[in-house]
Amino acid sequence: MSLSAVRDEPAPTAAERVSDAARLTVPYLLVVPGLLFVLGVLGYAVAGGFWLSLHETDMFMAKTFVGLQNYIDVFNDPRFQSSLWRTIVFVIMSIVLGIMMSMIFALTLYHVGFGKRFFRGMSLVPYFVSGIAAAIMFRFVFTTSGGFVNQVLSVLGLHQPSWLGDPVLAFIVAVLANCWFMVPFATLILLGGLQTVDRDIYDAATIDGAGAVQTFFKITIPMIKPMLGVSLIWVSYISFSTFDIILALTAGGPQRATEVVSMYMYQLAFLQLDFGQGAVLMVVLLTFNTVLSLVYIYYFILADRRHGREL
Amino acid sequence: MAEGYVEYRGLKKSFGATPILHGIDLKIDEGAFVVLVGPSGCGKSTLLRMTAGLEGVTEGQIRIAGNVVNRVHASKRGIAMVFQSYALYPHMSVNENLAFSLKMRKAPLERITDAIKGAAGILQLSPLLERLPAQLSGGQRQRVAMGRALVREPAVFLFDEPLSNLDAKLRVEMRAEIKALHQRLATTTIYVTHDQIEAMTMADTVVVMHDGRIEQVGEPLAIYDRPENLFVADFLGSPAMNLLDGKVVATDFADQPRAVEVTDGVLLPIPSEAEAEVGQSVVYGIRPEHVQLVAPDAGEPVTMTLVEPAGWETHLHADLKGISLRILSVERVGAKPGDKAAILIDPERVHLFDRATGRRL
Numbered sequence: 001m002s003l004s005a006v007r008d009e010p011a012p013t014a015a016e017r018v019s020d021a022a023r024l025t026v027p028y029l030l031v032v033p034g035l036l037f038v039l040g041v042l043g044y045a046v047a048g049g050f051w052l053s054l055h056e057t058d059m060f061m062a063k064t065f066v067g068l069q070n071y072i073d074v075f076n077d078p079r080f081q082s083s084l085w086r087t088i089v090f091v092i093m094s095i096v097l098g099i100m101m102s103m104i105f106a107l108t109l110y111h112v113g114f115g116k117r118f119f120r121g122m123s124l125v126p127y128f129v130s131g132i133a134a135a136i137m138f139r140f141v142f143t144t145s146g147g148f149v150n151q152v153l154s155v156l157g158l159h160q161p162s163w164l165g166d167p168v169l170a171f172i173v174a175v176l177a178n179c180w181f182m183v184p185f186a187t188l189i190l191l192g193g194l195q196t197v198d199r200d201i202y203d204a205a206t207i208d209g210a211g212a213v214q215t216f217f218k219i220t221i222p223m224i225k226p227m228l229g230v231s232l233i234w235v236s237y238i239s240f241s242t243f244d245i246i247l248a249l250t251a252g253g254p255q256r257a258t259e260v261v262s263m264y265m266y267q268l269a270f271l272q273l274d275f276g277q278g279a280v281l282m283v284v285l286l287t288f289n290t291v292l293s294l295v296y297i298y299y300f301i302l303a304d305r306r307h308g309r310e311l
Numbered sequence: 312m313a314e315g316y317v318e319y320r321g322l323k324k325s326f327g328a329t330p331i332l333h334g335i336d337l338k339i340d341e342g343a344f345v346v347l348v349g350p351s352g353c354g355k356s357t358l359l360r361m362t363a364g365l366e367g368v369t370e371g372q373i374r375i376a377g378n379v380v381n382r383v384h385a386s387k388r389g390i391a392m393v394f395q396s397y398a399l400y401p402h403m404s405v406n407e408n409l410a411f412s413l414k415m416r417k418a419p420l421e422r423i424t425d426a427i428k429g430a431a432g433i434l435q436l437s438p439l440l441e442r443l444p445a446q447l448s449g450g451q452r453q454r455v456a457m458g459r460a461l462v463r464e465p466a467v468f469l470f471d472e473p474l475s476n477l478d479a480k481l482r483v484e485m486r487a488e489i490k491a492l493h494q495r496l497a498t499t500t501i502y503v504t505h506d507q508i509e510a511m512t513m514a515d516t517v518v519v520m521h522d523g524r525i526e527q528v529g530e531p532l533a534i535y536d537r538p539e540n541l542f543v544a545d546f547l548g549s550p551a552m553n554l555l556d557g558k559v560v561a562t563d564f565a566d567q568p569r570a571v572e573v574t575d576g577v578l579l580p581i582p583s584e585a586e587a588e589v590g591q592s593v594v595y596g597i598r599p600e601h602v603q604l605v606a607p608d609a610g611e612p613v614t615m616t617l618v619e620p621a622g623w624e625t626h627l628h629a630d631l632k633g634i635s636l637r638i639l640s641v642e643r644v645g646a647k648p649g650d651k652a653a654i655l656i657d658p659e660r661v662h663l664f665d666r667a668t669g670r671r672l
Binding site: 198200201203204205206207208209210214218219222223225304 | 363463
C-alpha cells in the first residue's frame, strides 16, 4: 500500500482553521489584561521611581537630571547608613523570630485535632488587622504607664521598663509587632507545606528509628523546603518594607532607634520633599528584596531534590 | 501448644467508638509467607500497622518471637515495612534512603556500606544508588523500598499492598521478585493485599479477613477448594463462584437421593456427603470453571447471553431458566449470544452453604 492511500483526510475547513487558531491564542489573550494591570501599576511605578531617582526635584515637582548624584549623596549620608544597618538587623531578627513562630504555629495547627477549623481560622485574624491597628494595639500593650505588660509586671512586683522610650526595647517591640502581623500568613504557607507530606513517610521514619527532632530536621524541613522558601520571601519582603507598623508604633523614635529605611524614605520624600533621594531609597529596598527573593527561589524552590533537581 | 513466631491473641482495635478489629487470634510460623487478604475496610492494613507499631493496641496481645510487643517502639520490634506509596524519602538519594535507618541506629560506617552493598546486589540497585527517587521508575522505587527494608535485617517483613501502584505487567514481575526474595531469605513475611491473585500466588498461608474478623486461614488452594463460608466462597476466585439460592429436595434417583432446586423444576446435584436436610434453605455454589458446557440435549438446557473471549480462556454468561450463570472455559468457545447449550455439574465440585448462617454444609 502506498503512503498516498492514507492521505484521504479532508483539508481543514475555514471554520476549523479559525477554531484551531482560537484554541492557541485565547489563553494568551486571557492573560493580557492581568499582565497589563501588573505592568501598568507596578512596572510604571518602579520605572517612574527609578527615573525620579536620577533627578533632583523642587517643591513644585520640577525635575533636573542629576545622574547618579542622588545615589552618591544618599550612600554618603550617615543617617541613611545607620537606617540601613538598622533595617538589616530588623529584618534578620524578624526572619529568625518570624519563621520560628510560624513553624511552631504551623506544626501546632497541623497536629491539633479538636476544633481544627476554628483554630486555623483564628490564627489568620492578625493578618486581617491593618498594620496601623496592630501598631496601636501594641502601643496599648506596651505603654509605660497603664500598659498591659507593665500592669502584669507590677502585679508580679517586677521592674516596669519604658518599653517604647528605651531605644533597644522599642526596637524589640517593633520587631514583635512586625512578627505579629506577618506570622499568620507565613504559618498558612508552612501549614500548606506540611499537609503535602505523605504520612507514610513519617511512618517510615518512625520505623527507621528517627525521633521527633531528627524527623523534623531530616524529613520535615527538607520536605517543605519550597514552602519554607515562599514564607521566607514573604517574611523578608514584609520586614524590609515595613512602614505603617513603625510609623504608628514609634514613628522612628526614640532617638531614631527604629528609623528603618522605609521610615527614612518617608522622611526624605514626604517631609523634606526630596523625592529624588526618596526614590533612591525605594530602589535600594527593591534591590534588597529582589536579590533576597532570587536567593530564596534558587536555594529553596529551584534546587528541590524531591523533583530530582540538585544544585 | 506451640507458639507462633508472630502471634495475635484476642487482638482488638477501635478508633474512638468505632471497632475495627473484633478479636484476632492467629499464629504465624517463623519463615512463613502469610498474606492477609480482604476487601477494603476489612481491617487488614490496621492489623499490619499494629504489628509494625504504628497503631496502638486497644485490647489483646501482639507477640513477636515470644515477646509481647504491644508497647515496644516501632523501631525496636525487629520489623521492616514496605508501603503502598513506597514512602521513600524524596529528598534523599537511593543510597541515603537505604542508609537512613542504620544511621539513626548509629551503626558503624563500615556496616552501613556493607548492608547497602548487599541489598543493592540482591535487588539490582547498584547502578541507581546516586539517583533521587524522582528519577526512578515505579518498579525501581518499589525495589528501593524493599532494599530499605532489607538493610535493617528484620525478623519480620511487613508489606502493605506494595504492588497496587504498579501497572499490570510490572506487578506480575514484582510479585515473582518478592516471592523469590522470600525463598532466598526465608524471613517471616506478612503481606497485605486486596488482590486475590497476589494472595493465591504468593502465600504459604492465606488469611481471609472481613469486617474486622478472620473468616478463614489456610493454604491458598485448600481455601479455594473448600471455602468455609459464603464470604470466602464469593471473595476468592475470578470470575466469582456462582452462588444460587435454593432448597434441598428429595429425588427419585437412587444414586442422587437429594438435589437442590434452584428455580422451578431445575434440580442441581449435590455431593453425597453434604450435611443438608430435605427442605433446608441453602446457597448452591459452583465455580465457573466447574460448570461443564455440553451439547444442547446432554444436560440442563441454557441460553448464552454474553461471550467474553480473553484469548487463553473464555468467560461465558448463560441463562438457566431466569438464573444467570457464569461459565469459564479454558477452550475457545464459538458460541454466540442466543445460542442454545446445556450444562453438566459434577456434584463433587459443588459447595453447599446454609443460607441462614452462611456456613459450609
